Amino acid sequence: MTKELPNDNITVALAGNPNVGKSTIFNALTGMKQHTGNWAGKTVSNAKGKCQSEKFEYTFVDIPGTYSLLAHSPEEEVARNFLCFKNPRAVVVVCDATCLERNLNLVLQTMEICKNVIVCVNLLDQAKRKKITVDLQKLSSLLGVAVVGTVGHKTKSIRPLLNVLDDTVLKENGDYLKINYPENIEKALDILSVPLKKLAPDNINHRWLALKLLEPDFSLSQEIRTFLGEDFFENDEIINAKAQAKALLQDDIENAVAKALITKAESIAKEVVTKGDNKKELDRSLDSIFTSKTFGYPIMLLLLGLIFWITISAANYPSELLSDLFFYIQQKLTALFNFLGAPDWLHQSLVLGVYRTLAWVVSVMLPPMAIFFPLFTLLEDSGYLPRIAFNLDKPFKKCNACGKQALTMCMGFGCNAVGVTGCRIIDSKRERLLAILTNNLVPCNGRFPTIIAIITMFLCFGNRAISSVFSALILTLVILFGIIATFAVTKLLSKTILKGVPSSYTLELPPYRKPQFAKVIVRSVFDRTLFVLGRSVAVAAPAGLLIWLLANISVGDISVLQHCANFLDPFARLLGLDGVILLAFILGLPANEIVIPIIIMAYMNTGSLTELTSITAMRELLIANGWTINTAISVILFSLLHWPCATTILTIKKETGSIKWTLVSVVLPTLLSIAVCMLFNLILRFV
Amino acid sequence: MNLFDLKKGQKCRIDKIFSKGSIKRRLFDIGLIEDTRVECVEESPQHDPKAFLIRGAVIALRQEDCKNILIKDLEI
Structure with a gap:
């Protein structure tokens, strides 16, 4: 694929897990004042802001924080649709250094959908306090994309991110990440990719689209009709290929896909993250008090x-x-x-x-x-x-x-x-x-x-x-x-x-953070x-x-x-x-x-x-x-x-x-x- | 044994997950699959939910959701 010449205004998406300091980085980049706070789910719709680097003017889009792009909650659909169909020039995935492994899950999924991904490992200061070190260079070589370390609330640490962004935009487009799935899934993907190559536009990863089409509770149909044409699903080639591919899949494809992603994230994290001796963590002691039966x-x-x-x-x-x-x-x-x-x-x-x-x-x-x-x-x-x-x-x-x-x-x-x-x-x-x-x-x-x-x-x-x-x-x-x-x-x-009956949910208890007094008051x-x-x-x-x-x-x-x-x-x-x-x-x-x-x-x-x-x-x-x-x-x-x-x-x-x-x-x-x-x-x- | 049997301070591995629908995907999100190591780090004042250390993050789960998650290799 040939490189488009960067024009005056380049759209860059800012993705990441909830509560990794994404909004803080967005604010630092754009000088805007999105509300920040230490809990998951503050950013609920796409916020936009401009930022001038040495070479280009960027429009940053702060998409809602999500743990993955697999699930079907409203914010996850907003995030996935933006990444998949709005073709941002680059995507910065903000990660929490204290919890890199889980964040890598989203990085891998994003790399499956988008070509120019930059990984921004944030909250390095907190990781240091917890005696966690991340080998950024190794992470970069393992993932094959640029990696920048940041301390979100320090504006100085944002500059390297902009420099890397400039470099990425000037370079040729990268390639989609290829995760190795079990053999039967790979075969099914190969079959379904053939008609997709003809029918779907180039700026969508056909392999990923094939994977989505094979999922049992498929949630993309509305988007596909909107972006790829109303009659996409009526196409005979697609219908036939899908039937052939489905025949190859025995058990739950979702399980296998999730497992492949999580295992890959685990193996990368094992190589780049080292945890020092941190016997009694402060967070645990605080939680013992704040959630104790008595107090x-x-x-x-x-x-x-x-x-x-x-x-x-x-x-x-x-x-x-x-x-x-x-x-x-x-x-x-x-x-x-x-x-x-x-x-x-x-x-x-x-x-x-x-x-x-x-x-x-x-x-x-x-x-x-x-x-x-x-x-x-x-x-x-x-x-x-x-x-x-x-x-x-x-x-x-x-x-x-x-x-x-x-x-x-x-x-x-x-x-x-x-x-x-x-x-x-x-x-x-x-x-x-x-x-x-x-x-x-x-x-x-x-x-x-x-x-x-x-x-x-x-x-x-x-x-x-x-x-x-x-x-x-x-x-x-x-x-x-x-x-x-x-x-x-x-x-x-x-x-x-x-x-109704109470539904299932997970609640994250994030690490405690020392509030930034001056900033909070202002x-x-x-x-x-x-x-x-x-x-x-x-x-x-x-x-x-x-x-x-x-x-x-x-x-x-x-x-x-x-x-x-x-x-x-x-x-x-x-x-x-x-x-x-x-x-x-x-x-x-x-x-x-x-x-x-x-x-x-x-x-x-x-x-x-x-x-x-x-x-x-x-x-x-x-x-x-x-x-x-x-x-x-x-x-x-x-x-x-x-x-x-x-x-x-x-x-x-x-x-x-x-x-x-x-x-x-x-x-x-x-x-x-x-x-x-x-x-x-x-x-x-x-x- | 299911995940809710894990007491504060105990560690284990996940054996099987029988959860369905959105909670199954939520569990994938937090990296909870078979063989994942889990430690119970907190109990709420009324014993439910419990908080677990899963791949470096602390996640609270309700008793009903833990029941579909079987555990193995309990370390006390």
Whole structure:
């Protein structure tokens, strides 16, 4: 085959097992900010990014991490289809040096499909720590392709990879790897390759295609029709050759193929990997503690509580500081409007409406978010989350669900929309739906600050040092309640509309990694916190204006806001709320962060208070409007269990592709929150 | 004996795999075929699942899935 001249833009695929630092390398190459974390399944669709080397401009495509190209999960099909039919100029297969043997399995499979493969042995630093050495030169000569060693998070170590890529692109195309299969399979392949050579294009490995055609549960037919023509399977030559070839195969061809690949990977690994004496591995000792019968569950709770305690106690001060600052600016703005002689309605709607709502969102929501997000990301980076899944697998199994639901549940703490997308790591459709529909039952970052603020105001008001510990404790209990609700609803669903038995799955417990503190903090603050804050600000500004209008446009004697609140009030009272609170939750649909600011705005416009600078003043305002501890608890329960935010609903629609399930995802928590709040207030009445 | 009989710290080899469908392919993915050496490294607090060291990676499997995997050459 002749070499195509490299044009301006060369497509290179980035493949690899899950959780080998592929996204980190992709980010280093392209300067992009794909989310990374220490667990399998973060990259769920192809991400693209450009990168300039000394000679060429490359478009890197980060395809989902897969263990192999044999199986039939959605991400594996995305990966295989890209490699097989999109003809990338080269494929970089990223491998984990600490676990090279299993990674080689994918390398071999990729080399069967693609001609220009480069093996990138990543995480060399971790391998070194584990006293594992990889002979890269030997690996290169055994495989017959270029091999580069990298340390993913060090940008410097990426350059050699680009140089090798330049060389590979300039060279002639390599050849497909030929794995030796048992004799009968080889003969069958020879027979079927004859018509394929005529009928299938040159840029597909005919031997591999023949192998796929002979598999019993063949999953490529749709792709082949799309890329090789609708009538490909009706061709007589193909049909005849396939029948002849099939006659030669006695037992399971899949077994034989897998065995050939695994044995080859094993023999290569034996030659290139040397393991030093590493008697008691740190990972094993850590796992003995984190998954122990005695400490496993207490440590999970303790870590959760610790994160909340740090968040609450560290957020106090900046919150007040911001609030003072914004109030100072508000006074200046008012002065400016007066100075310019602006009409009163303009001043009121812009300053008291839009600005004040914005100020509330930023001062109440930003500090806890900016502290919680990085802490959570550190936990995610360390590799602890899969241990949570390991510990909680049995309870999830009892609910006929998948243990990986624990992972998606944890992601929900950051953002429910992200948690819902993350449910793609669950293979079984039924179990994925269970995870999607219950994700909303753990409070996301938009709801934490609301719950924290209410706890601080009503349940632990007083001495700050003691109250922050106490607040963290109560918050942990609230979360625990959310987790129990997750299990209960999962069980309920799997006994009713989502019946089924738990399916089989494997869960990898990756090595622990030391989180890269500086990077985590920068990433989580800039990429996640500011993103979420931006979204809530974008919602808060119009919401502020709307609420001001509602509060100031009167129909009859009272404002529209009051009309709405009065209308909702009788029902809201049954839930232990009031009309304003329920209205705030309804208006807070686009972003949960604005619920408290709306409540405050509404009370301030109807009441006499006009200045609000501290949490004490806020508490007094709420009490003046009839709040009691019971109201506070009802609001917390409602906030924890109520319908998902608009972004999450849209994500659920996208992920399930079904209006029915999207409706269920809204109706179910709505009914749950109403039922729980009513029950709580009913009990109160009799106590 | 099946894989779930392996206790924490014990090693063995895989004798036969009777798993079917997607889990069979998942086992291929992690390199689990006949004669593969396996060590049980962890048990979850409620004893199920168990985590096994398979070709350098730690993989957790549920009791139901282990039952279809028979073992041999147990080393205690």
